[in-house]
Amino acid sequence: MTQRPPTAETSDGSTDPTVPAIRAEGLTKRFGDAVAVDHLDLSIPQGHVYGFLGPNGAGKTTTMRMLTTLMPPTEGTASIMGTPLTDRSAVTRHIGYLPENAPVYEELTGREQLSYVAYLQDVPDDVAADRIDELLDRLDLTEDAHRPISTYSKGMRQKIGLIQALLHEPSVLFLDEPTSGLDPRAARTVLDVIQELSDDETTVFLSTHILSVVDELADTIGVLHEGRLVAEGAPSDLKHRAETGEERTLEQAFLEVTADHSEEATVEAGR
């Protein structure tokens, strides 16, 4: 008998909480000879906020593009809520994705864009209308919703991108720099929304360079460096230096784990 891969959805339609929301095994992406993501293993429980850190060019966006089915891995496998990435239409129903630059139609108004995305996601019209109103209000965008997106500021585009990622109430949300371009008040609202989603069992995979954001929100932090996961743990674990028992800031931890590995690479390369 063929063994079915574990799926988070049980026969009665409820969710099996033991299936990881995001799982990756040996996930690898090469561009020619360059390895952007190198045998990445992840197992992220449902409802967790996973803070994904790494220096520029570490492979964070490439990882998110693979996990959201936008880019095929060169090697390795991954699943979302137990559904393998190869089942693209099922995976896309589970996920919402806010990339660095949200995909929008410039000529549409904010509200038209959101209604269109809700339609594509099969959200019933009346449900969509309520959700759009609520989220526009929450993100202080109601007054601008009738204007074409071509007239929007960077922060307003970011808010539209976040709302459209949330409309179908995904189980797993991928956010690439969600507070980029936002003023402090808007950034606070977005962080509060992320916290509430997590409280409601949405899994959030959050990539950012703003360490205070992951320090505040993340259950687990993963640090990617040159395509490899070089540290993973709760913020408090990363800040606690096991060897000496000393405490350090998340910034110190980040600089240390990424610098150590550059040094190792240099030493190895120099051999």
Ligand SMILES: Nc1ncnc2c1ncn2[C@@H]1O[C@H](COP(=O)(O)OP(=O)(O)OP(=O)(O)O)[C@@H](O)[C@H]1O
């Ligand atoms: N389409 C592509 N073709 C070739 N190389 C690519 C492509 N996309 C990404 N890369 C390379 O893969 C590596 C990882 O890039 P990626 O965008 O995933 O990094 P990142 O961690 O998101 O960086 P940043 O923090 O600067 O956004 C980089 O060396 C980049 O140049």
